[in-house]
Each structure stands twice: as C-alpha cells, then as structure tokens.
Amino acid sequence: MAGAGTSMLGSLLVFIVILSLQEIYRGKLASSELFTILGGFTSSLLFLFSLTFIANFQESSGIKSGWGAVILAEIIALIAASTVHRVCITTCFLFSAGLLYEMNKISGYMLSKTESKSKRH
DSSP states (O other): OOOHHHHHHHHHHHHHHHHHHHHHTHHHHTSSHHHHHHHHHHHHHHHHHHHHHHHHHHHHHTOOOOHHHHHHHHHHHHHHHHTTOHHHHHHHHHHHHHHHHHHHHHHHHHHHHHHHHHHHO
C-alpha cells in the first residue's frame, strides 16, 4: 500500500493534469450536451483527487480528516466545473456524490478486512 506522502504527491499530479486538460478543452466540453456531462465527470474526478490530497495531507500532519475535507474538495471541484459550463456544476455534484458513496463503501470494506486480520493475530 502506498504511503501518505506518495499518495499525496500522486493525487496532486493527477489533479493538475486533469485540471489543465479540462481548461484546455473547455470550449469542446461546453459544445454539446454529452460533452457537458463529460465535463461534469472530469470535475468529479478533480473532487476525488483533491479529496485524496487533502485527506493525506491531514493524515501526515496528524489532523483527523472529516467532513471539512469533503466540503473543501467539493468546493474546489465545483469552481473548476463552473469554468466550463453551468450544467457541469450540477453533473459534477451528482457524480461526486456517487464517487463519495463508493469511496465510503470501499473504505468500510478495507477497514473491516484490516480489523479481521488483526483479530486473527
């Protein structure tokens, strides 16, 4: 498993690449309905990677992360989505909610898996 520093650096780099590509292709993403939805999805990926960065930064600083990190990451993603198209804001929020739900499920699964390993030893 990657450490907090490696994960933090990787998520920051992917965030910068996605944001740069989204801004370069802003006109194309706003050109049709399907591309507008794609723009919202790419913004929700920005949410995912900014949340990963913020949570790992807080973990390495010794701060417990919570809903504040989620809200900050969502604000960042929604601002990035607003630079493309107004509809991207809505689709970004919906895709981000879905990603957050899936991340919570995966986190719960990994936590229960770790707890069952520690009980055996």
